Amino acid sequence: MKKVTERLKRHAEHGKRWVIAVPTLWLMLFFALPFLIVLKIAFAESAIAIPPYTQLLTMADEAFDLHVYFGNFIFLSEDALYLTAYLNSLKMAAISTFLCLLIGYPMAYHIARAKPSTQTVLLLLILLPSWTSFLIRIYAWIGILKSNGILNNALMWLGVVDQPLTILNTNVAVYIGIVYAYLPFMILPLYANLVKHDHSLIEASQDLGARWLQSFWRITFPLSRNGIIAGSMLVFIPVVGEYVIPELLGGTNSLVIGKVLWQEFFNNRDWPLASSLALIMLLLLMLPIHFFRKYQEKEWEEGK
Amino acid sequence: MKPPIRFSSVMFWFGMAFLYLPMLSLVIYSFNSSRLVTVWAGWSTKWYGELFRDEGLMAAVWRSLEVAFWSANTAVCLGVLASVALTRFGRFRGRSMLHSLVAAPLVMPDVIIGLSLLLLFVSMTDVLGWPHQRGLFTIWIAHATFGTAYATVVISSRLKELDRSFVEAAMDLGATPVKAFVQVTLPIIMPALVSAWLLAFTLSLDDVVIASFVSGPGATTLPIEVFSSVRLGVSPKINALATLIILIVSLVTLVAWWLSRRKLKRDKFARS
Amino acid sequence: MIEPSLSRDGVDGHFLQIKSIVKTYDDVVAVNDVSLDIAKGDIFALLGASGSGKSTLLRMLAGFETPNSGKIILDGEDIVSLAPYRRPINMMFQSYALFPHMTVEQNIAYGLKQDRMPKAMIADKVVQMLRLVHMEKYAKRKPEQLSGGQRQRVALARSLAKSPKLLLLDEPMGALDKKLRNRMQLEVVDIIESVGVTCVMVTHDQEEAMTMANRIAIMEEGSIVQSGTPRDIYEAPNSLQAAEFIGSMNLFRGAIAVDAEDHAVIDSEEINNQLYVSYGVTTAIEDKHVVFAVRPEKTLISRDQPQGEYNWCRGVVHDIAYLGGHSVYHIRLDNGKILYSFMVNSDRFADQPTWEELVYVYWSDDSGLVLRP
Numbered sequence: 001m002k003k004v005t006e007r008l009k010r011h012a013e014h015g016k017r018w019v020i021a022v023p024t025l026w027l028m029l030f031f032a033l034p035f036l037i038v039l040k041i042a043f044a045e046s047a048i049a050i051p052p053y054t055q056l057l058t059m060a061d062e063a064f065d066l067h068v069y070f071g072n073f074i075f076l077s078e079d080a081l082y083l084t085a086y087l088n089s090l091k092m093a094a095i096s097t098f099l100c101l102l103i104g105y106p107m108a109y110h111i112a113r114a115k116p117s118t119q120t121v122l123l124l125l126i127l128l129p130s131w132t133s134f135l136i137r138i139y140a141w142i143g144i145l146k147s148n149g150i151l152n153n154a155l156m157w158l159g160v161v162d163q164p165l166t167i168l169n170t171n172v173a174v175y176i177g178i179v180y181a182y183l184p185f186m187i188l189p190l191y192a193n194l195v196k197h198d199h200s201l202i203e204a205s206q207d208l209g210a211r212w213l214q215s216f217w218r219i220t221f222p223l224s225r226n227g228i229i230a231g232s233m234l235v236f237i238p239v240v241g242e243y244v245i246p247e248l249l250g251g252t253n254s255l256v257i258g259k260v261l262w263q264e265f266f267n268n269r270d271w272p273l274a275s276s277l278a279l280i281m282l283l284l285l286m287l288p289i290h291f292f293r294k295y296q297e298k299e300w301e302e303g304k
Numbered sequence: 305m306k307p308p309i310r311f312s313s314v315m316f317w318f319g320m321a322f323l324y325l326p327m328l329s330l331v332i333y334s335f336n337s338s339r340l341v342t343v344w345a346g347w348s349t350k351w352y353g354e355l356f357r358d359e360g361l362m363a364a365v366w367r368s369l370e371v372a373f374w375s376a377n378t379a380v381c382l383g384v385l386a387s388v389a390l391t392r393f394g395r396f397r398g399r400s401m402l403h404s405l406v407a408a409p410l411v412m413p414d415v416i417i418g419l420s421l422l423l424l425f426v427s428m429t430d431v432l433g434w435p436h437q438r439g440l441f442t443i444w445i446a447h448a449t450f451g452t453a454y455a456t457v458v459i460s461s462r463l464k465e466l467d468r469s470f471v472e473a474a475m476d477l478g479a480t481p482v483k484a485f486v487q488v489t490l491p492i493i494m495p496a497l498v499s500a501w502l503l504a505f506t507l508s509l510d511d512v513v514i515a516s517f518v519s520g521p522g523a524t525t526l527p528i529e530v531f532s533s534v535r536l537g538v539s540p541k542i543n544a545l546a547t548l549i550i551l552i553v554s555l556v557t558l559v560a561w562w563l564s565r566r567k568l569k570r571d572k573f574a575r576s
Numbered sequence: 577m578i579e580p581s582l583s584r585d586g587v588d589g590h591f592l593q594i595k596s597i598v599k600t601y602d603d604v605v606a607v608n609d610v611s612l613d614i615a616k617g618d619i620f621a622l623l624g625a626s627g628s629g630k631s632t633l634l635r636m637l638a639g640f641e642t643p644n645s646g647k648i649i650l651d652g653e654d655i656v657s658l659a660p661y662r663r664p665i666n667m668m669f670q671s672y673a674l675f676p677h678m679t680v681e682q683n684i685a686y687g688l689k690q691d692r693m694p695k696a697m698i699a700d701k702v703v704q705m706l707r708l709v710h711m712e713k714y715a716k717r718k719p720e721q722l723s724g725g726q727r728q729r730v731a732l733a734r735s736l737a738k739s740p741k742l743l744l745l746d747e748p749m750g751a752l753d754k755k756l757r758n759r760m761q762l763e764v765v766d767i768i769e770s771v772g773v774t775c776v777m778v779t780h781d782q783e784e785a786m787t788m789a790n791r792i793a794i795m796e797e798g799s800i801v802q803s804g805t806p807r808d809i810y811e812a813p814n815s816l817q818a819a820e821f822i823g824s825m826n827l828f829r830g831a832i833a834v835d836a837e838d839h840a841v842i843d844s845e846e847i848n849n850q851l852y853v854s855y856g857v858t859t860a861i862e863d864k865h866v867v868f869a870v871r872p873e874k875t876l877i878s879r880d881q882p883q884g885e886y887n888w889c890r891g892v893v894h895d896i897a898y899l900g901g902h903s904v905y906h907i908r909l910d911n912g913k914i915l916y917s918f919m920v921n922s923d924r925f926a927d928q929p930t931w932e933e934l935v936y937v938y939w940s941d942d943s944g945l946v947l948r949p
Binding site: 012015016019020022023024026027028030031032033034035037038041051103104106107109110111113117120121122124125126128129131132133134135136137139140141142143144146148150180183233234237238240241242243244247248258261262265266271274275278281282285288289292293296297 | 311312313315316318319320322323324326327329330333343382383385386388389393396398400401402403404405406407408409410411412413414415416417419420421423424426427430445446448449452453456481482502506509510512513516517527530531534535537538542543545546549550553554557561564565
């Protein structure tokens with residue numbers, strides 16, 4: 001009897017180990033390991049070869065020869081274009097995060113205050129657009145914002161303007177596109193947070209004579225801090241590396257790091273330089289990602 | 305409470321208009337007979353015909369669906385395992401690492417994931433001679449990887465709130481832990497598995513950046529195809545395609561919502 | 577896996593023996609060296625506040641927790657090393673844990689299916705169980721289509737379907753509202769007794785324990801304070817903890833003045849007279865400090881000064897809680913101490929003492945208890 005149970009226990013331990021190992025190994029191999037390769041190639045030299053870079057380690061005279069090349073980073077620091085691109089990307093991410101918060105917060109608040117059955121419907125309405133194609137939704141804005149597009153036609157018909165406005169291929173168009181695409185990512189965590197609030201807290205504070213705005217600033221807003229952090233990180237981090245929206249709506253005018261990286265990689269075939277760009281972006285995002293991860297872990301541990 | 309409700313309601317409906325008007329414009333202009341997308345020249349369904357006659361695009365649709373199907377399957381399987389590990393095993397070595405590996409892909413910019421995965425595949429070919437060629441197979445790996453992260457979030461949040469006594473009751477009645485998981489836990493969390501699968505599926509169908517990096521010759525997916533056509537300017541065919549996608553997504557959502565509501569009502573009726 | 581064994585409850589009179597069970601979590605001792613003997617057919621209640629270790633003990637019986645040391649012997653077999661799914665024990669969970677994706681029928685059949693019982697036998701057994709809990713009409717319903725009381729009956733049927741040697745109930749009435757609770761307590765006991773299964777239940781509600789169980793163990797901080805029949809525990813608590821846990825008590829701290837074979841006299845500064853009990857306390861130890869305890873319903877109130885020199889005191893009515901069947905009088909003594917006394921409201925409009933009235937509280941010589949502090 002005892003033997004049987006011991007064997008079963010070993011069996012269970014064995015099973016547990018597999019359950020942990022399979023997803024961990026998959027993600028290690030296809031998510032974490034690639035970053036090490038980016039690190040490696042960022043220190044390689046571009047070459048006309050397949051693959052188009054030099055090897056870091058080479059065998060020469062039966063000894064390893066380590067060849068580390070810092071040229072990519074020197075090159076990046078010397079050309080102001082790259083610095084500008086990084087700064088533009090950060091600025092763009094910060095502003096669009098703020099805009100998303102500004103629009104998303106009242107929307108999330110509205111959903112969280114609705115009847116439970118209505119909440120489901122409203123949430124579905126928020127999510128539905130993001131289940132259709134992201135690319136196609138950005139594409140829709142081209143037709144709207146073009147100089148002879150829907151918006152300009154409407155404005156001219158209304159007599160608001162007599163000359164078509166140039167919106168497409170400007171930063172304004174990029175902001176519209178980003179806010180449009182990332183708004184649901186802001187609303188969802190905010191809603192998830194706000195809906196947990198005990199409404200009686202606000203009622204209590206109003207009972208105590210607080211005006212609505214006051215009770216909002218003193219109670220609801222601070223309590224929803226976790227939701228704000230989560231939503232902001234879900235918008236800010238990916239937007240720093242955004243490529244599709246600036247490419248389609250910003251035209252040649254928008255200089256952002258995602259586009260620069262893409263061009264170095266696909267147009268110039270300079271893989272080491274693209275890797276260096278990615279590496280720096282990764283370093284910039286390390287802190288916000290860590291922040292996000294910690295928040296996630298906290299949410300995970302809660303209510304367990 | 306009155307004034308704020310009104311303010312947030314106004315913002316809400318303004319936001320909804322912002323989300324839906326562009327999609328509405330796509331639908332309307334897909335029926336425009338003019339090639340110039342913004343000049344209205346009467347109703348027509350000819351672009352739908354052209355869409356279905358475009359063999360390149362249609363082939364890309366099937367390729368994308370295939371990749372999305374297998375990516376979603378893989379993502380849900382890996383997501384179930386990761387969720388069980390994170391929510392059911394308590395503390396174990398490597399738990400914090402698994403957390404990071406699941407959380408980071410959620411926010412990692414696509415260009416970084418795409419570039420790094422491509423470099424991995426190239427190095428693997430270099431060292432191991434495998435994969436010989438990049439294509440749908442490498443796209444599947446890439447999509448399954450970030451799909452796993454999203455699937456884990458959906459599934460683990462459901463598992464976390466699932467009352468442990470269900471599994472304990474099953475074991476108490478004689479089921480081994482594996483049996484209890486298959487016969488009790490999985491059926492109970494099935495809705496979460498379905499939404500995780502759909503999420504991974506739509507994310508895969510939607511990805512253009514990562515696929516552009518890791519795909520190879522002959523493996524153009526629908527988003528890659530759409531992207532290259534969109535870069536050249538607006539095309540009514542794309543409007544027709546967009547309309548079909550919106551239609552399908554709306555129908556699936558509507559049916560899912562209706563089914564869940566009907567169940568809720570039935571249970572309520574039975575109790576009273 | 578479990579070999580059908582001959583019933584061996586006759587061997588040493590105990591069907592379930594819990595021997596020196598210890599369970600710790602990190603540094604916290606949840607169950608501290610608990611031993612209990614439970615006879616066949618007993619309905620045994622573990623009564624304690626949350627955190628007393630009663631639930632941990634129950635979960636160790638079910639097999640969800642493994643004790644650090646100790647033995648659990650059920651029908652002559654040590655089951656500590658058995659996995660929960662191999663124990664001949666079934667449990668009714670506090671939340672009932674009815675599988676939401678299965679019908680009532682399927683829920684009840686689940687355990688039988690795990691044993692690979694033939695289909696026809698399963699069907700018979702399910703019908704039999706449904707009849708036992710009066711739920712025949714609801715066989716095809718899903719759990720969310722049932723009311724709270726109905727869910728509990730299904731949960732009970734499910735845990736009895738495998739004819740377990742031991743039935744565990746975890747806070748059986750915890751999920752019901754108060755009115756339904758009283759009805760279901762008796763109904764559940766009827767069903768358990770008609771099946772004749774030995775049962776261990778966990779509850780924090782003393783009334784529930786006393787209604788349902790024929791034996792009770794009070795747990796506090798991981799240890800058993802006292803075990804016995806409900807009457808034993810109420811009338812003869814063996815410690816201050818036990819006395820305070822069940823019902824209410826008037827306590828006087830004092831020291832033994834006279835310690836004879838058939839009576840004892842206690843001096844207390846908390847009362848103006850000496851206290852007298854009509855049994856020997858027989859303290860061999862030097863420490864003369866004791867606590868004298870008397871239950872409120874064993875005291876009487878009068879407007880006239882009682883005869884004798886023991887067991888009475890004087891005070892004013894501080895408060896009256898009218899509860900219908902009886903009233904609880906709060907009497908404030910001269911020294912400020914509050915005494916509780918019950919008065920049965922047998923007459924509709926009797927002339928009873930009222931607020932701020934001077935009264936005397938007294939009790940008979942065999943009503944008091946002497947406890948160690």
